[in-house]
Amino acid sequence: MTTTPSSAANGRPEPAPEPAPARTSRAGNLLRDAVRSKPARQARSAAGEALRSLAAALTTPAAPSGPPLPRTSSHTLRWLPHVLGLAAVSALLPVTVNVLTHDYRLGGALAGALATAQTAPLLLAVTRPLQAWWIVFAADVLGAVALLGANGTEGRSWPWTPMAVVGYLLLMLCLGLRERRRTLVAVWLLTGAAGFLFELFSQRLSDGIPVLLFVLSGIVLLVADTLRTRGEVQRRLAEQETISEAERARRTLLEERARIARELHDVVAHHMSVITVQADSAPYRIDGLPPAAREEFATIAAGARESLTEMRRLLAVLRSEGSEGERAPQPGLGRLQQLVEATVRAGVPAELSLAADPGDVPQAVDLSAYRIVQEALANVVRHAPGAATRVSVGSDDAHLTVLVVNGPAAEAVSSLETSGTGHGLVGMRERVRLTGGTLDTGPLPDGGFRIAARMPLTTVADPDEVKDPS
Numbered sequence: 001m002t003t004t005p006s007s008a009a010n011g012r013p014e015p016a017p018e019p020a021p022a023r024t025s026r027a028g029n030l031l032r033d034a035v036r037s038k039p040a041r042q043a044r045s046a047a048g049e050a051l052r053s054l055a056a057a058l059t060t061p062a063a064p065s066g067p068p069l070p071r072t073s074s075h076t077l078r079w080l081p082h083v084l085g086l087a088a089v090s091a092l093l094p095v096t097v098n099v100l101t102h103d104y105r106l107g108g109a110l111a112g113a114l115a116t117a118q119t120a121p122l123l124l125a126v127t128r129p130l131q132a133w134w135i136v137f138a139a140d141v142l143g144a145v146a147l148l149g150a151n152g153t154e155g156r157s158w159p160w161t162p163m164a165v166v167g168y169l170l171l172m173l174c175l176g177l178r179e180r181r182r183t184l185v186a187v188w189l190l191t192g193a194a195g196f197l198f199e200l201f202s203q204r205l206s207d208g209i210p211v212l213l214f215v216l217s218g219i220v221l222l223v224a225d226t227l228r229t230r231g232e233v234q235r236r237l238a239e240q241e242t243i244s245e246a247e248r249a250r251r252t253l254l255e256e257r258a259r260i261a262r263e264l265h266d267v268v269a270h271h272m273s274v275i276t277v278q279a280d281s282a283p284y285r286i287d288g289l290p291p292a293a294r295e296e297f298a299t300i301a302a303g304a305r306e307s308l309t310e311m312r313r314l315l316a317v318l319r320s321e322g323s324e325g326e327r328a329p330q331p332g333l334g335r336l337q338q339l340v341e342a343t344v345r346a347g348v349p350a351e352l353s354l355a356a357d358p359g360d361v362p363q364a365v366d367l368s369a370y371r372i373v374q375e376a377l378a379n380v381v382r383h384a385p386g387a388a389t390r391v392s393v394g395s396d397d398a399h400l401t402v403l404v405v406n407g408p409a410a411e412a413v414s415s416l417e418t419s420g421t422g423h424g425l426v427g428m429r430e431r432v433r434l435t436g437g438t439l440d441t442g443p444l445p446d447g448g449f450r451i452a453a454r455m456p457l458t459t460v461a462d463p464d465e466v467k468d469p470s
Contacts, residue, residue, distance in 0.1 A: 053182070057180070057182045057183040057185075057186040058130075058134075058183065058186045058187065058190070060183075061128065061129075061130040061131065061179065061183075062130075062178060062179050062180050062183070081126045082123070082126055085122050085123045085125065085126045086123060088119075088122050088167070088170055089119050089120055089122050089123055092115075092118075092119040092122075092163055092166065092167050093115055093116065093119045093120070095163055096111075096114075096115035096118060096119060096161070096163040096164075096167075097111050097112055097115040099161060099162075099163060100114060100115060100143075100161070103152055103156060104147055104150045104152040104153055104156060104161070105150055105151040105152035106146065106147065106150045106152075110146060114139060114142065114143045114146065115163075117135060117136070117138075117139030117142075118136055118139045118140060118143065118163070118164055118167055119163075119167050121133075121135040121136050121171070122136075122167060122170060122171060122174075125170075125171050125174035125175070126174060129171065129174040129175040129177075129178045129179060130175065130178075130179055130183065132171060132174070133171055133175055133187060136167065136168065136171055137190070137191070137194075140159075140160060140164050140168065140194075141159075141194060143159075143161070143164065144158065144159030144160065144198055147159070147161075148202070148205070153205060154205070157207060157209050158198075158202075158205040158206060158207065158209070159194075159195070159198040159205075159206070159209075159210065160195075160209050160210065160213055165209065165212070165213050165216070168191075168213065168217065169216055169217060169220050172187075172217045172220040172221050172224070173220055173224050174224075175187060175221065175224070176220065176221045176222075176223070176224020176225045176227075176228065177224045177227065177228050178228070181225055184221045184225055187221070188214075188217060188218050188221055191213065191214060191217055192210075192214040194210075195209075195210025195211065195213060195214055196210065198210060249426055252426050252427065253426050253427075253430060256426065256427035256430050256431070257430060259427075260430065260431060260434060263330055263367055268311065272304050272307055272308050272311075273304075273308070275300065275301075275304045276301050276304040276305055276308070279297045279298070279300040279301035279304065280297070280298075280301045282297045283297060330363070330367050331367065331370045331374075332361075332363070332366035332367055332369070332370050333354065333358060333361065333366055333369055333370065333393060335370060336352055336354060336370065336373060336391070336393065337352060337354070339370070339373060339374055339377065340352040340377070340391060343377045343380070343381065343389070346381050347381075347385060347386060348377070348380055348381055348385070348386065348387065348389055348406075349386070349387075349388050349389065350377065350380075350388075350389040350390070350391060351389070351390055351391070352391045352392075352393075353390065353391065353392040353393070353394075354392075354393045355393060355394045355395055358393065358394075358395045358400065359395050359397075359457060360457065361395070361400060361457060362457065364434075364435055365400055365435050365437075365455045365456070365457065368431040368432065368434075368435050368453075368455060369393065369400060369402050369453070369455065371427075371428075371431055372402055372404075372428050372431060372432070372451070372453050373391055373393075373402060373404060375424045375427060375428055376391075376404035376428075376451045377389065377391070377404070378424070379424055379449075380404075380406045380449075383409070383449075384406050384407075384408065384409040384410075384448070384449070385409055385410070385411040386409060386410030386411040387406040387407045387408060387409050387410055387448065388406065388407045388410075389404065389405070389406040389407075390403075390404075390405050390406075391403070391404050392404075392405075395457060397457075398456060398457055398458060399437070399454050399455060399456055399457060400454070400455050400456075400457055401452070401453070401454050402451075402452070402453040402454075402455075403450075403451070403452050403453075404450070404451045404452075405444070405448065405449075405450045405451075406448050406449055407444075407446060407447070407448040408446055408447030408448055409447075425441055428441075428451070428453065432453050432454075432455060435455045435456065436455070436456050437453060437454050437455030437456060438453070438454050439451075439452070439453050439454075440452040440453075
């Protein structure tokens with residue numbers, strides 16, 4: 001007789017097997033613990049956030065960005081997208097109705113309603129593509145469901161008809177050119193999800209067209225988004241260049257004003273210094289001055305010295321950091337001959353015509369005339385090398401006229417020099433404005449350039465009351 005070894009044979013009771021419900025309860029507890037764990041909660045939270053983000057992208061259209069072709073000035077071109085949308089609807093609508101009724105054998109009323117809902121929103125897609133997509137997508141889904149009961153669906157494209165695919169791709173193009181990238185991804189995923197669900201529902205009718213539409217719509221959205229992004233980058237670069245150019249012009253204007261202030265300081269400081277010296281030395285140069293006159297001269301000298309101190313304090317504010325004052329005498333009409341000779345040595349055939357007696361020219365006007373000629377000749381050297389240039393300076397009883405005219409360039413101009421900023425003209429205009437004069441600049445028919453400044457020889461007007469002739 002054989003016996004089986006057991007705990008009972010050894011004198012120990014055999015443990016009872018664990019009941020099946022207890023094992024199931026333990027597995028359930030483990031599953032609940034896994035579901036309630038921190039990683040699981042984080043995964044659910046991330047999934048919910050992604051779904052909310054996709055829902056917001058699908059229900060929040062981008063802000064209107066104006067006409068489809070905002071940069072063109074032609075009224076006809078601005079209406080071109082609307083005309084193309086109308087042409088697409090006119091071509092797709094009758095074809096869709098005909099195919100649904102004759103090929104798929106769908107009822108005429110239902111076919112007309114589906115065809116209208118699938119194609120007419122293309123007109124809306126030109127300006128509001130996301131709203132148009134909701135209409136077309138819903139119509140395509142309803143059409144796929146309706147075709148399940150049609151007699152002619154067997155052996156034909158399902159769930160999307162060929163016309164629906166063409167219209168949907170046109171809609172994707174409009175959508176990609178208008179909407180944000182997050183919205184495009186959400187539309188693409190929902191398109192693929194709808195096609196996948198129809199594939200699961202009836203693999204007998206499906207011929208792989210959902211996969212084709214999913215791939216083609218992704219390509220169209222990618223191309224359209226790339227074009228939109230490129231256009232936005234170019235627009236932002238153009239705006240930035242405009243802002244930078246305005247900032248450069250403003251900086252040039254401020255620098256020129258500071259330079260003018262320094263030069264005017266030197267001009268006025270000379271006269272104020274002469275007044276101070278004359279007032280201080282008057283009691284010693286003039287015999288028999290009464291005490292009241294001596295006191296008056298002392299007051300004049302003290303006022304002149306105070307004015308000089310205030311001017312130097314203002315100049316310290318206007319002067320660029322680290323710059324030093326000019327100690328050389330300020331140039332004027334008397335140095336124009338040297339300036340023209342230096343230009344001739346630089347390769348520009350220039351000639352000077354200067355009035356024999358320009359009359360009593362205020363120092364501010366004298367200095368401005370020299371600076372205008374200097375900048376004009378510098379522009380000729382940079383932008384029209386070798387051009388014949390004529391400088392004329394004349395005056396009447398009331399005004400000083402400065403005229404600089406050059407012909408076309410006689411030599412090849414570097415591409416770096418042809419794209420001038422015009423900041424030199426900004427400085428000329430500011431100088432003439434501060435003297436109360438006028439400035440006329442512009443190209444000539446033969447390819448040259450003309451600069452004409454006319455400044456008063458009498459009392460200079462208040463700069464705040466002078467209008468910029470530009």
